[in-house]
Amino acid sequence: MPLLDIRSLSLSFGSTRALDAASLRVEAGEIVALMGANGAGKSTLVKILSGVQSADSGEILWKGSPYAPASPAEAARAGVVTVHQSTDVVGIPDLTVADALLLDRFIDGRQPFFLSSASVRRSAARLLTGTGIDLPLDRRFGDLGTADRQLVAIARALSNKAELLILDEPTASLSSLESHRLYALLQGLKAQGLAILYISHRTADLQALADRVVVLRNGRDVGCFARPIDFDVAIEAMIGRALPTTEARAAAAPGTPLLQLRGVTLRPDGVPFDLTLHAGEIVAITGVLGAGKSRLLSTLFGVYPLPSGTMTLAGLPYRPRGPADAIAAGVFMAAEDRHRSSFMPPGWPGASIAETISLPHLSRWYPSGFIDARRENREATKAIERLGIKARGPNASVWSLSGGNQQKVVLARWDAADSRILLLDEPFQGVDVGARQDIIDALRCQRGRATLIATSDPDEAHAVADRVLTLSRHTIETVTHRDTRALPALGDQKEDA
Incomplete structure (x- = not known):
């Protein structure tokens, strides 16, 4: 029994x-x-x-x-x-x-x-x-x-x-x-x-x-x-279908350097490191909890000040004083907890798919202050079709969606405007394998920007990225290129880190 x-x-x-x-x-x-x-x-x-x-x-x-x-x-x-x-x-x-x-x-x-x-x-x-x-x-x-x-x-x-x-x-x-x-x-x-x-x-x-x-x-x-x-x-x-056969994928040919960090530290007593992100490249960072993954992304997004070092974005000095500065410069971020960071509470105004996607772009899309609901619905409808979001329509509440479809909406809100750098913190958390593949495919289609992903799962990191950085004690410890062994991050590898 x-x-x-x-x-x-x-x-x-x-x-x-x-x-x-x-x-x-x-x-x-x-x-x-x-x-x-x-x-x-x-x-x-x-x-x-x-x-x-x-x-x-x-x-x-x-x-x-x-x-x-x-x-x-x-x-x-x-x-x-x-x-x-x-x-x-x-x-x-x-x-x-x-x-x-x-x-x-x-x-x-x-x-x-x-x-x-x-x-x-x-x-x-x-x-x-x-x-x-x-x-x-x-x-x-x-x-x-x-x-x-x-x-x-x-x-x-x-x-x-x-x-x-x-x-x-x-x-x-x-x-x-x-x-x-x-x-x-x-x-x-x-x-x-x-x-x-x-x-x-x-x-x-x-x-x-x-x-x-x-x-x-x-x-x-x-x-x-x-x-x-x-x-x-x-x-x-x-x-209900077979996943596409996973074939060995060569690393993307690096494009123009977009974001360059030189001698930066994430905390006052940290070891300095360098990092360059190129157009069309997907870079993943992994490491144990507390290694500094989220701290790095949040610093790039202006949540935390940079203790030391320099940053340039498209060749110009970059030192955001807050997320608004980062967004204005084309640096977008989806934080780890989508429920707290990306969605309005259930039942509140702004909780629909269309409103969720448009929220970070209100000042640029509607400089007069008058929101165009037709544009919101158009952007949401395109996202639903492009990412395969399962929803009743653009006015459906994000809280009525499954976890994978919610994460697709989070990606859609930042895909709705041109960006230089996309920062994703644990984008596959609570996402099923089918939705994860849809998200990976969408990320690989965006070749004009650089994408930096933080994940605690090394398998996920290697599945999506052209380079994988391992962080330890808030500094880069190793760099792994697609189809190559782990390399030391500092010394001769500084430029690649």
């Missing part, structure tokens, strides 16, 4: 069929990966299992008995705990890690509220015993990186006696090293009998962990693949 048995589950939102007779089984001590394009029904299925939504039809059996939780708390009491991609709600910034680990117990009264810090620390340490999780218990939760926040969330799930752990894109913001630490932890939990439902767009995750991969498409389960998993076939089942 499976631990979890989902049978013909269906749920509709108006005329949209989010789940269409989907079925899935998970055994104790098994890692099952749930794979699907954005909008395939993965999130809906997780919400039903977590007690956030109810299905229209079908049934769920948990340990052989009907299962229909009315809330996440009820699901957790049954042994089903979800760890979401965003870990902001796992703890309160000013509390310690020990406090965050015990937060559920404080809320439901299992832990006395008035305790000494020493007793809280002892209780938290006991909670971690046998989990294989090591955390700095006295550290402020707000000071933790994403990887440690994930561990806090998992530890809290285990403290609730979870028998099924649902992980939603847990490595989306982790470096390669941190991802492998997570893999080792999950394999250890699996060996203890924990069942894991793992959702990810990264095939590296699934290759490392999954005993089986279940594929959803348009709300239906369209394939189940056991080890050894043929990911080409699984991806074809996921998107």
Whole structure:
């Protein structure tokens, strides 16, 4: 008897069929990966299992008995705990890690509220015993990186006696090293009998962990693949078509130098480095969290001042005092968190596809101050067609779109005007393989500008870039050219860096 048995589950939102007779089984001590394009029904299925939504039809059996939780708390009491991609709600910034680990117990009264810090620390340490999780218990939760926040969330799930752990894109913001630490932890939990439902767009995750991969498409389960998993076939089942054959692609011939950095540092005590971006070139930067990837992009966009060194853009001095200066100079940036940086809140004016695309260009497109809705709709319609954005039309809310289509809108807003430099911070985060390929193809078509991409995934970096720079301690450590080995970044390689 499976631990979890989902049978013909269906749920509709108006005329949209989010789940269409989907079925899935998970055994104790098994890692099952749930794979699907954005909008395939993965999130809906997780919400039903977590007690956030109810299905229209079908049934769920948990340990052989009907299962229909009315809330996440009820699901957790049954042994089903979800760890979401965003870990902001796992703890309160000013509390310690020990406090965050015990937060559920404080809320439901299992832990006395008035305790000494020493007793809280002892209780938290006991909670971690046998989990294989090591955390700095006295550290402020707000000071933790994403990887440690994930561990806090998992530890809290285990403290609730979870028998099924649902992980939603847990490595989306982790470096390669941190991802492998997570893999080792999950394999250890699996060996203890924990069942894991793992959702990810990264095939590296699934290759490392999954005993089986279940594929959803348009709300239906369209394939189940056991080890050894043929990911080409699984991806074809996921998107309903074969991806184009990936052929070795020569690096783009460098065009005119557009952006030149000489002797720059990203922080006062940093090691100086040089960097040149050429027209028609795609350069990716990778490295562990905190290496300086986002700092470099934000500095180029004028968010942070440059501590030292010089920058020139198209041969002229470049030192933006803020994002407005950067945009006026033709340097555009899509930040990592698209929900916070690129979209107006749900229900607010400006949340449609057309309004989202036009927002950074209002002063140039409409110098009189009167917005031309027809132009907004024209630009959005062109973007929908060019990038294959799945939407009802240009006036659809960006919040109604899947993650991959939202990211296409972010790219479309900066493609709507000519730029010299395009800065993209984690552009493939939470984006399925089909949408990722569409975005890569669109980036390669823009040959008049230089594109600089920051990504924590080395595989993504090498898939899209002509050059890959590895950052460490806020300076360039190595440069890898397409089809060549890693080269030292400084010394003889300074001009190429």
